Structures are given as structure tokens and as C-alpha cells.
Amino acid sequence: MTLVWAQLGYLAAAVCFIVALKGLSSPKTARRGNLIGAAGAVLACVIVFLVSDIQHLLPILAAVAVGTAIGVLGAYRVQMTQMPQLVALFNGVGGGAAAIVAFIELIELSAGTAGVFDLIATAFTILVGSVSFAGSVVTFLKLQELMTTRPVVFAGYPILYGLGLLAALGFTVGLVLMPSLIFAVLLAAVGAGLGVLLVLPVGGADVPIVISLLNAFTGLTVAASGYLLGNILLLVAGTLVGSAGTLLTRLMANAMGRSLINILFGALKGGSTLGATTVSDRPVKSAGPADVAILLAYAQRVIIVPGYGLAVAQAQHTLRQLVDLLQERGAQVDYAIHPVAGRMPGHMNVLLAEAQVPYEQLKEMDEIDPEFKQADVALVIGANDVVNPAAETTPGAPIYGMPILHANQARQVVFMKRSMRPGFAGIENELLYQPSTTLLFGDAKDTMSKLLAELKALTV
Amino acid sequence: MNTDPIIWLTIFVLAIFVGVEVISKVSSTLHTPLMSGANAIHGVILIGAILVAGTAQSTPILVLGLIAVILASINMVGGFVVTDRMLVMFSRPKRALQKSERRELEP
Numbered sequence: 001m002t003l004v005w006a007q008l009g010y011l012a013a014a015v016c017f018i019v020a021l022k023g024l025s026s027p028k029t030a031r032r033g034n035l036i037g038a039a040g041a042v043l044a045c046v047i048v049f050l051v052s053d054i055q056h057l058l059p060i061l062a063a064v065a066v067g068t069a070i071g072v073l074g075a076y077r078v079q080m081t082q083m084p085q086l087v088a089l090f091n092g093v094g095g096g097a098a099a100i101v102a103f104i105e106l107i108e109l110s111a112g113t114a115g116v117f118d119l120i121a122t123a124f125t126i127l128v129g130s131v132s133f134a135g136s137v138v139t140f141l142k143l144q145e146l147m148t149t150r151p152v153v154f155a156g157y158p159i160l161y162g163l164g165l166l167a168a169l170g171f172t173v174g175l176v177l178m179p180s181l182i183f184a185v186l187l188a189a190v191g192a193g194l195g196v197l198l199v200l201p202v203g204g205a206d207v208p209i210v211i212s213l214l215n216a217f218t219g220l221t222v223a224a225s226g227y228l229l230g231n232i233l234l235l236v237a238g239t240l241v242g243s244a245g246t247l248l249t250r251l252m253a254n255a256m257g258r259s260l261i262n263i264l265f266g267a268l269k270g271g272s273t274l275g276a277t278t279v280s281d282r283p284v285k286s287a288g289p290a291d292v293a294i295l296l297a298y299a300q301r302v303i304i305v306p307g308y309g310l311a312v313a314q315a316q317h318t319l320r321q322l323v324d325l326l327q328e329r330g331a332q333v334d335y336a337i338h339p340v341a342g343r344m345p346g347h348m349n350v351l352l353a354e355a356q357v358p359y360e361q362l363k364e365m366d367e368i369d370p371e372f373k374q375a376d377v378a379l380v381i382g383a384n385d386v387v388n389p390a391a392e393t394t395p396g397a398p399i400y401g402m403p404i405l406h407a408n409q410a411r412q413v414v415f416m417k418r419s420m421r422p423g424f425a426g427i428e429n430e431l432l433y434q435p436s437t438t439l440l441f442g443d444a445k446d447t448m449s450k451l452l453a454e455l456k457a458l459t460v
Numbered sequence: 461m462n463t464d465p466i467i468w469l470t471i472f473v474l475a476i477f478v479g480v481e482v483i484s485k486v487s488s489t490l491h492t493p494l495m496s497g498a499n500a501i502h503g504v505i506l507i508g509a510i511l512v513a514g515t516a517q518s519t520p521i522l523v524l525g526l527i528a529v530i531l532a533s534i535n536m537v538g539g540f541v542v543t544d545r546m547l548v549m550f551s552r553p554k555r556a557l558q559k560s561e562r563r564e565l566e567p
Contacts, residue, residue, distance in 0.1 A: 017501050018478055024497045024543075025486035031547040034497050038540040041504050048507040054514030056522055063513070063526040064506075067533025074534070075541035080549075086542060087496050090503075094535035098505045100528035104512040104521055117465050212495050215502070222502045223475075227468050229508050235468065236475050241502045243479030248486070248495060255488050345491035353549035364488070 006051040009043060010233035016040025017237050021244055044233055080354050081311045084343045085143040088211045091218055092136025098221040099129030099191075103184055105228050110179040119179055121224040123172040126184055129221040130191025131198065132214045138199040139207050139214070143343060149204025151267030157201070158268065164194045201267040205385055205399065208344035209252050209263050216245030255339035257403045284420075284432055286439040289447060292414055293454035295438070299376035302326055302333045303368065305407055306352065308342050309382020309418065313444035316355030319381065322452050323361070329459060335361050336368040336405050338386035369406055378410035382417070382444050388429045397427050413437040416444055496543040503536025 016036050023033015045064075054060065071090070078086045102125035109118060141147045167190045175183035195214075202210050219241025226234025253260045296302065304323065310316060323333045335357065341348035349362060372378060380387055387407040390397045407413055408431050415437060431437060440447055486494055509532045513525025 013504075017504075018482060020497060020501065021479070021494075022482040024494045025483045025490060027487065027490060030490060030493055031544065034493070034500075034540060034543045034547055037497060037501055038544075041501070041506075041536055041540070044504055044507050045510070048510050052511055052514060054510065056514060056516065059522070059526055060510055060513050060529055063529035064510075064533045067530040068537045070530070071534040071536070071538025072541055075538045075545060078542065080546075083496075083542065083546070084492075086538075087499055090535050090539050090542070091499050093531040094499070094502050094505055094539075097509050097528040097532035097535065100524055100531070101505065101508045101512050104516070104524055104528075107521060108515075215495060215499050219498070219502045222505045222508070223472065225505065225508050227472075229511055231508065231511070232471065234504060234508055235471060237501055237504045239472050239475035240479040240482075241498045243476040244483045245479075245495070245498050247480050247483060248491065248498070251486065251488075252491055255491070339488045344495070346489050347492050349489045350492060350546050350549055 003051050006047050007232070009047040010231075013040040013044040013047075013233055014236040016043070017240055021240060080351055081308070081343075082144070083350070084208050084211065084347065085140050088136045088139040088143065088214075091211065091215050092133045092140070095129045095132025095136065095214070095218040095221060097129075098218065098225050099126050099133065099188060101225050102126045102129065102221075102228060103188070105225075106175075106179060106184050107181065110181070114179055116176060118228060119176040120172070121228045122179075122184075123175045123187055125221045125224045125228065126187045127168055127172065127191040128217050128224075130188045131195040132218045132221065134192035134195030135199045135210065135214045135217075136195075138196050139211050142199070142202075142204055142207050149207075151203045152200040153267050157197070161194070161197050164190055164197060168194065198264070201265065202263060203267065205340070206256075206258075206263045208340075208347075209249060209256070209260070211344075212245060212249040212252055213260070216242050216249060219243075219245050252340075252345045255345050257401050262401070282433055284439050285435075285437065286441060289440065289450035290454050292438065292440050293451055293458055295377060295412060295414065296326060296331075296379075296451075296455060297329070297458045299326075299331055299412075301371075301375045302331050302377045302379060303372060303375045303407070303410065304333065304335045305338070305378060305380040305383050305387055305405055306335060306341060306348055307381060307383025307386065308347075309384075309416075310444050311342065311348075311351040311382070313382065313446075315381070315445035315448045316352060316357070318445060318448040318452060320355050320357050322448060322455065323357075325452065325455055325459065333361070334363045334368060334371075336365065336372075336407075337362050338365055338383070338405055340402075341383060341386055365403065365405060372406045372409040375410040377412045377414060378407040380407055380413065380415045381448075384417075384429055385427070387431055388427060389431055390427050390429070393430070394427075399427060407431065408434060408436075411436065414440060416440045416442075416447055418443060493543055493546045496539060496546060500536060500539025500543055503532060503539050506532035506536050508532075 020033045020037030023029040102122045106122050171183050171187045219238045223235050223238030326333050391399045391402045391404045509528035516522035516525050
């Protein structure tokens with residue numbers, strides 16, 4: 001039995017994790033909450049070295065150092081725009097680690113007499129850990145646009161999926177009846193296959209929801225491995241993440257007005273080919289920076305709809321200068337933040353906070369949406385899907401049912417876009433062809449600088 | 461090893477409710493940092509990885525265990541650091557803001 005003070009230390013770490021999650025759900029306490037969580041994790045690691053009979057100390061410390069270096073470098077190097085991918089990768093390696101731990105435990109268990117519960121926990125950890133690992137890799141590829149961001153479905157998908165689930169069940173039973181490594185390897189392979197299949201049909205815009213789901217999965221595998229190793233802290237921490245992550249996934253899906261089932265399997269119903277990738281040649285009205293500057297110069301009420309394209313072009317800082325100038329000229333300017341603007345819920349807030357946009361100017365969707373009717377200009381920068389009326393008018397579109405910002409109700413709509421390419425969800429946007437819409441083509445940062453210069457010239 | 465599975469089941473079920481309760485009032489602004497923070501917390505699988513690596517009896521198992529240790533530390537350390545990076549942006553005081561802005565412009 002582990003020493004009492006070590007158990008108390010684990011309890012303290014578990015409390016740290018609960019306080020951390022609590023802190024992370026409110027803006028004022030979020031940062032402190034995260035630090036408390038980190039302190040709990042460090043405490044737990046120190047305890048395990050002190051009380052458990054750890055051999056191979058040097059190689060293990062070296063491995064921790066290598067992992068820490070990779071983690072810190074990754075976390076500091078990553079651009080804020082690419083952060084969702086990084087979280088997906090971190091989650092994937094965590095799931096992989098849990099699967100390996102269970103694998104090794106199985107080797108030890110199979111030597112002696114293992115209880116049924118132990119074996120079930122082993123099978124679960126290997127299977128779900130592999131799902132999480134492989135699924136996270138596919139989400140990474142989608143977000144990094146190394147593969148198509150559109151939903152991938154093929155004939156026979158449901159059959160393959162069903163067979164995969166059956167195989168997983170069969171191998172689990174096999175492993176419990178006859179604890180052998182063959183079943184473990186088979187489970188890992190099936191798990192990886194199921195992980196890939198789980199993420200393939202999910203459209204690019206929905207991928208972050210899946211990261212959150214896989215995050216919850218990894219939490220549960222950690223909980224199961226805690227049972228396996230007889231470590232209560234792992235059980236508690238894993239379960240906390242599993243349940244909080246599941247709820248968070250649902251909250252995120254709600255923010256998009258979608259059900260989780262629809263996000264995961266909606267593409268299988270076949271509606272997703274709608275709007276495909278055809279770039280239409282219908283007439284649009286485009287203008288130069290000078291024209292748009294004049295439009296803005298006479299506007300009293302401007303609402304800005306920022307999107308991922310803004311962040312990719314690193315144009316947030318120039319945008320802030322533009323907004324400052326408009327405010328000096330007496331216009332009322334706000335940012336309309338769609339819950340899923342960017343690549344993840346809340347992502348846009350992070351990106352604009354990075355550009356030091358005052359928090360009060362960021363208006364959430366429910367608050368700002370009715371005000372579009374009074375707006376002289378809605379300036380849509382690098383956003384597309386979040387203002388696409390197809391979400392309301394076209395059943396079967398991948399984003400159908402998602403609440404949108406009604407930029408179309410503003411007197412004038414200015415779209416800053418790189419090209420006529422459709423958005424991340426791959427659907428054409430009717431708003432581009434509306435008579436009140438003006439398009440301003442070009443790289444967001446470049447165009448924004450020109451716009452700023454023109455507006456300055458008008459101001460002097 | 462595990463004397464009574466019922467005790468473990470009890471802890472498991474209670475922890476589920478705690479997990480749901482503590483984040484039930486999160487604002488949508490914080491969804492991303494919360495996901496990232498929760499992601500870092502399951503990095504404590506690191507102690508599981510250390511335990512299995514530390515009791516490895518053969519070289520292949522030790523190597524596997526060490527791989528798990530590396531992966532888990534990436535998850536844990538990287539997770540907490542990137543979450544902190546996100547959250548700093550929400551809560552920076554004005555002066556610190558300008559300093560870091562200058563730093564960003566330099567390179």
C-alpha cells in the first residue's frame with residue numbers, strides 16, 4: 001500500500017485539478033486556474049518519484065526532459081492561428097501514451113492472474129487510446145490543410161464502421177478470455193482505424209468539436225489506466241477530463257446550433273456535396289480601397305465581422321488602427337464575434353486579444369446581431385461561413401442550422417476576401433452576390449494598410 | 461491489486477458529477493482555453509508512464525515505457541504552457557501589453 005502522505009499528496013493534486021477546471025471557466029480566474037492545475041501535475045510527478053520504487057531513473061528523467069523540451073518549444077513556437085492543431089496533437093500523444101501504458105501493463109498482467117475488471121480496463125485503454133491518437137492525427141491534417149477539409153465519405157462507410165465496432169467488441173472479449181498480446185495489437189489497430197473513420201466525415205469547420213470529443217476520450221482512457229495501475233489520482237483526473245470534456249463538447253456544438261450526431265455523421269446522409277467547390281462566374285460588385293474608404297468615412301455605425309482569414313494574414317493590428325481612426329472620426333465601431341469564428345469556439349477572442357483589441361469592443365453574437373439593421377457598413381474580413389445565409393435557407397448545406405450573423409441586413413456590406421474561393425466549410429455564399437455587397441479583393445493585411453492610408457488621407 | 465472495484469466505481473461516478481458541475485457555467489469565450497487546459501490535465505498519464513517504465517524488467521519494455529514518458533510529458537507540459545499563452549492575452553495589464561508588442565515588432 002502506498003504511504004499515507006503520498007495518498008494525501010495525490011488527493012491534493014486531484015483537488016488542484018478540480019480548482020483548475022473551475023478557474024478556467026471564468027475569465028478572471030482562468031490563468032490562475034491553469035497554473036494551479038500545472039502545480040497539481042508537478043506535485044503528482046514529484047510524489048511518484050519519491051514513493052514508488054522507480055528503477056532506470058536516469059533514462060526516465062532524460063525522457064521527461066525530452067518531452068518537456070518538445071512540449072515547451074511547440075507551445076511557444078506555434079502561431080496563435082495554428083493553436084487548435086497543436087491542442088489536437090497534444091491530445092493525440094496523451095492518448096498514445098495511455099495506450100502504451102496499458103499495453104505494458106498487459107504484458108505484466110498476462111504473467112500472473114489478472115482480474116476481469118483489470119482486463120476490461122486494459123482493453124478499453126488500448127482501444128480508446130488508439131482512437132484518440134489516430135483521430136487526433138487526422139484532425140491535425142485537416143486543420144493544417146494537409147488533406148481536404150471537406151467531409152470524406154465513401155460507399156460502404158457505414159458497413160466498414162459497423163465491422164470495426166464489431167471487431168473491437170470481439171477483440172475485447174478475446175483479450176478478457178485470453179490475455180495475449182495478439183489481441184492487444186489487434187485492438188490498437190482497430191482503434192486506430194475507428195479513429196480515422198470517426199474524423200473523416202467531419203467537415204473542416206466542425207473539426208474542433210471533434211478535438212474536444214477526443215479530448216474527453218483520452219480523459220476516460222487515463223481514468224481506466226488509473227484503475228489498472230491502482231492509482232486513484234489518474235482515475236480522478238481522467239474522469240474529470242472525461243466528463244467535463246463531454247459537456248464542453250456539447251456546449252460547443254450548441255454554440256453552433258448543431259447536434260453532435262449531426263456533426264459526426266451528418267455527411268453520411270449525403271447532403272454535403274451541395275454547393276461543392278464550383279466557383280461560379282456570377283457577377284459581383286468589386287471596388288478598390290479608395291472607394292471603401294469613402295464608404296467608411298461617411299458611416300456612423302460600423303460593425304466588423306472578423307474571421308480566420310484576418311488572423312492568417314496577421315492583419316489584426318492594422319485593423320485595430322483602422323478602428324481607432326474610425327472612432328476618432330466619431331463612428332461607433334464594434335466587433336461581432338461569432339461563437340465559432342476562427343477555427344474553434346472562442347478562438348477569435350484569443351486572436352483579437354493578441355492584437356490588444358479592448359475587450360469591451362468584442363460583442364458576442366446574441367448582443368450584436370439585432371444591431372446589423374442599424375449599421376451603415378458591415379465590414380466582413382476574412383470570414384465567410386459565419387455570415388453565409390445558406391445556414392438558414394439551404395437545408396442540406398453542411399452548415400445548415402448554424403446560427404449566423406445577419407451582416408446581410410446592414411445598409412452596405414463590404415467583403416474583404418483573398419479570392420472567390422468558398423469558405424472552410426466549402427459552400428458558396430449568396431451574400432457575395434447581394435446588391436448591397438461590395439467586394440474588396442486582396443491579402444487582408446495589404447488591403448487593410450491601403451484602406452487605412454486612404455482613410456487617413458480623407459481625415460486630414 | 462485493487463481490493464474492491466466498488467470503491468473505484470464510486471470514485472469514478474462521483475468524479476463524473478464533479479467534472480460536469482465545475483464547468484457548467486463556462487462562457488463561450490473560454491471554450492478554447494478550457495479545452496486546452498483539460499487536455500493538459502490528462503497529461504498526468506505521465507505518472508502512469510513513469511510507473512511502468514520504472515518497473516520495466518526488459519529492455520524492449522523499458523523502451524516502450526520511455527516512449528510513453530516522452531509522449532505524456534509533451535502532453536502535460538506543452539498543454540499547460542500553451543493554455544497559459546492563450547490566457548495571458550486575456551488578462552495582460554496595459555504596460556506589459558506595450559512591451560510585448562514592441563518585442564513582436566522587432567524581429
